[in-house]
Each structure stands twice: as structure tokens, then as C-alpha cells.
Amino acid sequence: MRVMIVDDEPLARARLASLLDECEGVELVGSVGDGEAALSTMASAQPDVLILDINMPGMDGKELASRLADRARPQIVFCTAYEAHAVHAFDLGAVDYLLKPVRVERLRDALRRVQQRLDAHPRESVGWLHARVRGEPVRVALDEVICLIAEEKYVVAHRTGDQLLLDESLRQLEETYADQLIRLHRNCLVPVRRLVGLKTMSDGRVLARLAGTDFSPEVSRRNLPTLRKLLRMG
Incomplete structure (x- = not known):
């Protein structure tokens, strides 16, 4: 335990x-x-x-x-x-x-x-993402991921200390791990368990507060109501 x-x-x-x-x-x-x-x-x-x-x-x-x-x-x-x-x-x-x-x-x-x-409530199975390091396939535990960002033709998994290119698209990842990932904007997904809060900037932008990192990606107006509801529900 x-x-x-x-x-x-x-x-x-x-x-x-x-x-x-x-x-x-x-x-x-x-x-x-x-x-x-x-x-x-x-x-x-x-x-x-x-x-x-x-x-x-x-x-x-x-x-x-x-x-x-x-x-x-x-x-x-x-x-x-x-x-x-x-x-x-x-x-x-x-x-x-x-x-x-x-x-x-x-x-x-x-x-x-x-x-x-x-x-009575077994731990959720760990999700695995498929990445490549120097051309060789590797598996990345979803629990290790801070956020997933689409950059041109690739999706980049940001972890503490490194970044990895993934084989799947954001849409594929969102559909596969619908209960574990949440969308911040069209180019960014984060693990639900990473989301701990929101902060509104003086210019009106809203940033997500993520557990285990100082990185705060921006939240789109379209996705903001869903995130606020999720945080209210705990």
C-alpha cells in the first residue's frame, strides 16, 4: 500500500x-x-x-x-x-x-x-503510448506524461526531463484514453490526474495548473467550461 x-x-x-x-x-x-x-x-x-x-x-x-x-x-x-x-x-x-x-x-x-x-476498487490499468527513440520503438507509461502537444506532423509527449515523439495522433490518443486524457485546446491533451487548477492571467488568458511541473499550457475558451466542471466535481 x-x-x-x-x-x-x-x-x-x-x-x-x-x-x-x-x-x-x-x-x-x-x-x-x-x-x-x-x-x-x-x-x-x-x-x-x-x-x-x-x-x-x-x-x-x-x-x-x-x-x-x-x-x-x-x-x-x-x-x-x-x-x-x-x-x-x-x-x-x-x-x-x-x-x-x-x-x-x-x-x-x-x-x-x-x-x-x-x-473493492482495483487500480486502473496503466495506459501505454508508443514512441520512437533514435528510430527504435519504445513504450511510454501514460502516468509519466505531463502533457501531449501536437507540433506540425508529430505529437510530442512531454515528461520530466525529456520529450518523445509519438506514433499516434492527438485524436487517436483522445479516443483511446477518453477516461484518462482531457483536451486543453486543439493542440494539447493532458492526463486528467495532472490537472489541479486553473489560473486567469491579466490579459484574460486562462492557463492550466498541472501537478508535478511549472509548465502551464493555455486553455481554449471552447474547452474551459469542461475543465471547470471537472475541477468542481473533484
Whole structure:
């Protein structure tokens, strides 16, 4: 099970990480201090569960959980010092609710509950794109892609640190991975899980905020309503 800790207190994160070391079958894939940082790293870390504090500066745990509601992954386990939040936590679809200081037995119990829910929703199969490197065919995992951009006769897959030419057209990719890719404009597709927000510039242009990168491609007016609806739905 892939676990990410989201808590603004470094000591709390360190203690949870230590407790997770005592839990079998657990891999800590991230430890961050706020909701924005969690969103920006989830696409690359792909956690199965967030152990999530509620009271944090910026995007707090409740707002982050609302954005992730109804997803099979990541599941949410709230971890806070305040018992009063428990009812609202379960309203947000949390699997469990841990009170600080957390005991390892209670943590293991929460992770068992998470596993039961994950078992009912198997992870989506990884999409593979077909590219060429120095003329030789290679496969590219869709999870690694930041965006796909059509440039003249080619489609370029942008990944962290490199770019690859693809054999398929944008239309073919959009049709094949309709549930995993979303169009920003006529020359650009991005993985749905990469899209974390929008920002409006002073000149009226709207740019997409993508997890795991500072690159912000422009959104066309035609596609803007669809993206806003997707973000509202989480």
C-alpha cells in the first residue's frame, strides 16, 4: 500500500513515518506539509491513501478531501488532535479517523480498513503510448506524461526531463484514453490526474495548473467550461 502523509507539523510527519515502518506491506511515497503540496505530488507519487491532517495553512485537509471525494485512490484517513471534526470527516468519505497521538495498533486497523476499500476498487490499468527513440520503438507509461502537444506532423509527449515523439495522433490518443486524457485546446491533451487548477492571467488568458511541473499550457475558451466542471466535481 502506497501512503502519503499530509501534515503541517514536521514532528507529526516524522512520528507517523516511524509508525508506518512498523506496519507490514506499507510504502511511504510522500510526506508534505499542506494540501497544495499534496496535489502537486500525487500524480507522480500515486498514493493509495493519504494520512491527512485537518487544520493546516492554505488548503486544509477538509478542502483537499472534498476535491478527492468519490475517487477510488487515494483514500483518506484523517489524523488530527481534535475529535470534534470526526462527523464531518466521515461526511467527506474518509475511511477512518485517527486521534493524535496515534498508536501503532490503531494505525494498523485504519490501514486494514483502507485495504478493504481498495480491494473493492482495483487500480486502473496503466495506459501505454508508443514512441520512437533514435528510430527504435519504445513504450511510454501514460502516468509519466505531463502533457501531449501536437507540433506540425508529430505529437510530442512531454515528461520530466525529456520529450518523445509519438506514433499516434492527438485524436487517436483522445479516443483511446477518453477516461484518462482531457483536451486543453486543439493542440494539447493532458492526463486528467495532472490537472489541479486553473489560473486567469491579466490579459484574460486562462492557463492550466498541472501537478508535478511549472509548465502551464493555455486553455481554449471552447474547452474551459469542461475543465471547470471537472475541477468542481473533484
